[in-house]
Amino acid sequence: MTALRLHWHRLLLCATPLFALLAACDGGSHKPEVAKPDTYISAKWEDLPATSDADLIAGFNAWYSACPRMAKDPVWATPCAAAAQPPTTPAAIRDFLKANLQVYGLRAGDGNDHGLITGYYEPIYTGSLQSSEKTPVPVYGVPDDLIIVSLDSIYPELKGKRLRGRLEGHVLKPYDDASTIGSKGSNAPVLAWLSNPMDLQFLQIQGSGRIQLESGRQLRIGYADQNGYPYKPVGRWLVEHGQLKKEEVSMGKIHDWANANPDKVPELLASNPSYVFFSQRPDSNEGPRGSLNIPLTTGYSVAIDRKVIPLGSLLWLSTTRPDGKPLTRPVAAQDTGGAIAGEIRADLFWGTGDQAGELAGNMKQQGQIWLLWPKGAPLPVNARQ
Template identity: 65%
Template sequence: MKAKRIPAALKHSALTLLGLSFLAACSVSTPKADAPSAGTRTATNTYAKADWKELPAVSDADLQAGFSAWRSACPRLKTDPTWASTCAAAANVASAGDIRQFLQDRLDVYALRAAGNRADGLITGYYEPVYPGSLTRTSAASVPVYGVPNDMVSVQLDDLYPELKGKRLRGRVQGRVLRPYDDAATINTKGANAPVLAWLTHPMDLQFLQIQGSGRIRLDDGRQLRIAYADQNGHPYRPIGRWLVEQGELKKEDVTMDAIRTWANAHPARIPELLASNPSYVFFSKGPDDGNGPRGSLNVPLTAGYSVAVDRTVVPLGSLLWLSTTRPDGTPVVRPVAAQDTGGAIAGEVRADLFWGTGDEAGKLAGDMKQKGNIWMLWPKGVALPVPAAADA
């Protein structure tokens, strides 16, 4: 993902003036739910060595599908020293038996652990929504979908401070000072100095589009415009569901996308207040409509049911994981999955957001999913474990 650069002479002064307020918002914004506190992270208390026999059993079909989803990223990983040789050797592995042998020969198993050596974590879901809209503003479609603003700059902090890997500042240069970019409430009321890619018919469609991070806009002639995450305004993501709970409008256990939309439809005058509770704002670009899934942070098409968004400070993108959780109805979900995306609220050691696909059915499943789960990371033998970033970095 390319980032605009601020002149080198301003970098140090910008960091001083902006302080830590920007450091919390620095990742792809596909947030879905509150994340558990991560605590202090080290390799020894985050990755617990495990035996292959400890993994829950998976079906041959799930094994092959998960392995295929992971291998789809190998063209992106062929120059990655962690995965290059494993990817090269995986090219012709096909049968379930061969996959099992290949994984056991080449990868070690590490159970992910949260603070206090907790094995249980939070597994949520996301999807690619399809909403009605227009390429031009009409009386029905008047909610703009913005591209990246012309006046927003982005600073990749690890250019100067390697310990801040993955952290980024975003803002607007005024004179010689980098100031915070507008929050969502300001953009929703005053607009942005940005191209408009399309127009939606309802402000909640835009909010959910920003939460999911990508989607399709269904035009009147039947065509669909795919849009993808491009950047974010630098403000922290705050779940609108949490605001509804704080207002006494919903109970915490009842918060789903359907419940939020139902509330919004019943209280249209309060929608601006609801949206203003989340200062984060996502900007989009036009995505390829190649028949594949939307692209995640690794820039490969996501595979429904087998791609996940993770906290990249814990699980490097491109990793192969073993997931054990359930659907909202309690049906077990046990399978290998590929870490191919990230999200603003996907934070913590035992944390994943499972991509369920495109459309309303996938949206229902994703919107209801707030499940307990366990995750194991499959890591190449002989390769040093990643060093997890501090939780408060």
């Protein structure tokens, strides 16, 4: 769940188009690239919907966990320094927030204050360290011949964009697409082997996961790089070919279709040229690391559009759970995603495993977001007061 981490629920049907050789690369800067001047609307603390003491403490702690990394950022240096001895009681946390941060409501370009709130998770798939008839699907590390060129040193307007390809003589050519890698293999190291090609597809969309080995160990892997092609949603392919209705598309439905149509799976996977390469991560019980390179906190870390919300920000989220029950709490903006786009857009991390996956898969709610921004710090763009 790093810079180009892609979440399945928001990529089953839609994706942000990019040039075939360009891939967005999120960094740690607090400066968004483009946001409308009326995105941030000054608000009062009293405007925030109420949250429980437990959610207040957990949300604050999720944000504070990134302070060691954000302390050098001039925007967050003062609040993080003030939290050197972090408050621990609900009253102390409220006092700290009011003393150091100010509230801004987020608005979409049309003035709407509601947007889409979804969820993601860390999957666990059965696999092996050896290839066999049961585990024939390789999970590749980064190929030795993958060339990556940062373009912003020459073209500042392409900040965050990288060119990926392979050298043929003195010419940089596009790297192999997913179909070619799937059929011909790769010279990349193999980290593990999976039993189902659809597991690999969804692992690439999520960007990180665990592989359950026969020994009982869970091998943790995460996004390392990508072949340079834009993601084309497999869900859209199924809709366009009359296999599913748009409203039916979900990870479960796609798995069901694949199990019922194994002969058509290669054609489905070939419709998406994007291919993600992984790296092995240390074994631990902490959450996967997001774009901020700190462990995500179940229920309190979100992925955002960093053109609108800077990484590391503390947000106030008001939405509902998949069952319709209210969900209002502070959350930390600690991750990004290739198709998370919009002023009022967040992807809530639900944790690891099947139960988290069910929650994430059903999380497609409307919600509101407030930005809690350091006092005296310049806003990402000029706010409308």
